[in-house]
Amino acid sequence: MDKDKLYQKCVSYLKMLCEEIPERSVGSRGNRRATRFFENELSSLGWQTEMTELEVMDWESGGATLRVADQSFKVLASPYSLGCSVQAPLISVSSLGELERQEITGKILLLHGELAKEQLMPKNFVFYNPEEHQQVIALLEQKQPAAIISATGRNAALAGGVYPFPLIEDGDFDIPSVYTTEEEGRNLLSCIGKSAFLESRSTRIPAKAYNIIARKRKDRRQRIVVTAHIDAKKGTPGAIDNATGVAILLLLAELLAEYNGDRIVEIVAFNGEDYYAVPGQMDYIRKNQEHFENIMLNINIDGAGYKEGKTAFSFFDIPQAMKATCDDLLAKFDGITEGIQWPQGDHSIFVQHGCPAMAVSSQWFLEHMDSQEITHTAKDNLEIVDCRKVVEIAEALNWFIRMSNTPD
Ligand SMILES: [Zn+2]
Known part of the structure; x- marks a missing residue:
């Protein structure tokens, strides 16, 4: 297929994922629309598809109010929190030691300073969960x-460009919570000991979501697994994170429509990378527990196609026999360069299970991980995408998969 046609397809896929579908957060209607669209496209291209149903929780904020004496403070409901309506004394804690010592039962607790410097990992997030976070929870x-x-303050590395960021974003944690800026936190410190009224109209909504797995054949022999997460953070169009990844899977599915090699190619739209319980990834791990040794390579796309800079391919534990093909790929495609080792993506699931992996992203994002203010905000929209880069990645992966198909 020629470049122009791929380019047009790319534009229409991205419009569908980021504009026609208003949001893709796990459990939302848009998320189910996106997975249905993905499944339809792949099956119409002749792939065998499987939709795995996942029990998840959608969430609506509904707003929150905080008053101490006759003063109001601006607070936001923490995503996936339960709602509440409580009147209780206000107390504050800024370190683990204070949290251990203070009598906080039944009170409204302000967490600030050291203790609120980075988002607490969700209780059931198994891939990365520091001891200190677990102790706080x-x-x-x-x-x-x-x-x-x-x-909370600013923390680009862990919260993207979101300020203030929710310290707690966990549907498995049942103490109602809200969050606010550092400045508002300082104002609140002058009210410690007074009686506060907090109302949050936040609600959890049980819902369904789906992982989509597409294969060329059904058996489980050696396979290359190409993945991208299809969900987006609530309230963002998720163009670079990760509609471009999904568009690349769709273009690749078309380029490989007639593929008949001896490796099985599996294309997976994961549902949950930007969601507290990572349900799609957990389900995939459970189902593949005994089969990771058959995965000769994972290629995960997340954060690709940014308008500035090159595409970065990062390589993890690539076996000797595959190295030359990786080098050839870097030499053959002008817009692609080798990226650093970075762990915050679904490729890590495969690396942790002993599989070689390739993570595809944008060099600019890897270089500005600690300072960029785009991820998980409204700025992550189609204006920052370069479709030529998206097309080049699909072409490079098509080339790579066909090249790796020669017997060892
Ligand atoms: Zn992502």
């Missing part, structure tokens, strides 16, 4: 404050 659950207010 365990102490909170044990001591049961009536509700939590967190005052």
